[in-house]
Amino acid sequence: MPIKLMCIAGARPNFMKLAPLLALLRRNPAFSAILVHTGQHYDEKMSGQFFTDLGLPMPDFNLEVGSGSHAQQTAEIMKRFEPVVLAEKPDAVLVVGDVNSSMACALVASKLQIPVIHVEAGLRSFDRAMPEEINRVVTDAIADVLLVTEESGRLNLRAEGVPPERIHLVGNIMIDSLRLHVEKARHSGILMRLGVNGEPFGLVTLHRPSNVDEPGQLTEIMEALSSIAAEVPLYFPVHPRTRARLDPLRFGAGPMRLIDPLGYLDFLCLMSHSSIVLTDSGGIQEETTVLGIPCLTLRNNTERPVTVEEGTNIVAGNSQDTILAAWEQMKNAPKRGRIPQYWDGHAAQRCISVLQSYFCVKEELN
Ligand code: UD1
Numbered sequence: 001m002p003i004k005l006m007c008i009a010g011a012r013p014n015f016m017k018l019a020p021l022l023a024l025l026r027r028n029p030a031f032s033a034i035l036v037h038t039g040q041h042y043d044e045k046m047s048g049q050f051f052t053d054l055g056l057p058m059p060d061f062n063l064e065v066g067s068g069s070h071a072q073q074t075a076e077i078m079k080r081f082e083p084v085v086l087a088e089k090p091d092a093v094l095v096v097g098d099v100n101s102s103m104a105c106a107l108v109a110s111k112l113q114i115p116v117i118h119v120e121a122g123l124r125s126f127d128r129a130m131p132e133e134i135n136r137v138v139t140d141a142i143a144d145v146l147l148v149t150e151e152s153g154r155l156n157l158r159a160e161g162v163p164p165e166r167i168h169l170v171g172n173i174m175i176d177s178l179r180l181h182v183e184k185a186r187h188s189g190i191l192m193r194l195g196v197n198g199e200p201f202g203l204v205t206l207h208r209p210s211n212v213d214e215p216g217q218l219t220e221i222m223e224a225l226s227s228i229a230a231e232v233p234l235y236f237p238v239h240p241r242t243r244a245r246l247d248p249l250r251f252g253a254g255p256m257r258l259i260d261p262l263g264y265l266d267f268l269c270l271m272s273h274s275s276i277v278l279t280d281s282g283g284i285q286e287e288t289t290v291l292g293i294p295c296l297t298l299r300n301n302t303e304r305p306v307t308v309e310e311g312t313n314i315v316a317g318n319s320q321d322t323i324l325a326a327w328e329q330m331k332n333a334p335k336r337g338r339i340p341q342y343w344d345g346h347a348a349q350r351c352i353s354v355l356q357s358y359f360c361v362k363e364e365l366n
Contacts (some may be wrong), residue, residue: 006109010039014101018178019056019177020176022056024349040067061359075192093108110142120153121136121147122148124303125303131209145355175348182266191273193231196273201256202234205277233257238261243335268287271284277294277295289340293312
């Protein structure tokens with residue numbers, strides 16, 4: 001019997017991480033992969049387009065949970081996921097990243113004594129005000145197999161007492177997706193649609209609650225971005241969370257162009273042609289490091305230190321002064337960086353190798 005692996009996707013950053021893994025799992029007769037979409041992100045721009053762009057199979061189950069407070073969303077995912085697990089009886093549940101869906105499904109599986117595999121384990125910002133940090137800590141505490149993207153992940157898990165045999169440095173599967181799609185993405189029509197004419201431009205994304213939920217903080221960042229936009233035009237695909245708070249502030253006239261969220265290929269195209277990226281996203285810090293594009297992270301910390309130590313990332317803070325200081329620093333000496341170990345397009349294959357040996361070992365023990 002093939003090993004039945006239930007893979008969870010919930011929010012935008014999950015789709016590019018699951019796509020390379022699912023493609024390999026579905027070609028491997030040792031595994032039978034089931035895709036569950038929790039519906040944490042649900043509209044075409046945040047979810048549907050990614051299935052098309054990445055060639056993801058349609059989900060076998062869609063829990064359609066939608067939005068809500070953290071407690072409501074997490075609870076709703078757990079309530080709707082449990083009957084699916086009970087009916088399907090998977091051999092393991094695989095979650096990626098740090099979104100509410102990852103933690104909720106890991107909890108359900110763990111309480112039903114089904115092994116949990118966590119891809120992108122061990123990352124820590126050490127900032128518990130960040131909802132994702134809570135999700136990371138909880139998920140890692142109950143995971144049975146912890147697959148890490150960078151050495152800091154292994155060290156953090158060891159410091160938290162996770163036994164070394166559970167931790168595997170496999171590299172970055174999101175970079176597998178990037179490497180697979182970057183050439184195709186370069187031919188997306190987005191540059192033409194936006195009227196990009198070969199002049200240098202910057203790209204902005206912003207959605208962290210700590211940056212966008214409080215109007216004073218959001219204004220602080222937007223003021224800094226406006227100053228930068230006076231020097232280099234900025235394109236800003238606006239996340240729905242940010243859009244809901246930004247409109248009344250009336251930013252976006254002139255050289256900063258606010259646009260709708262983009263699909264994977266369009267975003268990758270715009271990013272790979274940009275001169276600088278300003279973001280509070282986790283994944284984009286990693287993608288810019290691989291593309292060799294300078295990145296200013298508009299936060300006070302990062303859970304991905306390798307992007308600073310080896311890559312092109314500068315943690316710029318989220319006040320006007322620190323952002324503009326980092327901008328000057330980047331202009332004078334843009335970071336080039338190097339590509340971290342195992343961010344080579346073969347991380348999904350390494351995940352599969354770990355899973356194969358994990359299940360073989362388990363069979364022998366039984
Ligand atoms: C979530 C993740 C975050 C990830 C981000 C990427 C958690 C705790 N946070 O944050 O780690 O980096 O996704 O996007 O899991 N909305 C839409 N359409 C959608 C989805 C959401 O309009 O398809 C709206 C919701 O109604 C809500 C807002 O966007 O008002 C935020 O969505 P939510 O799922 O709460 O979290 P994100 O901020 O997207």
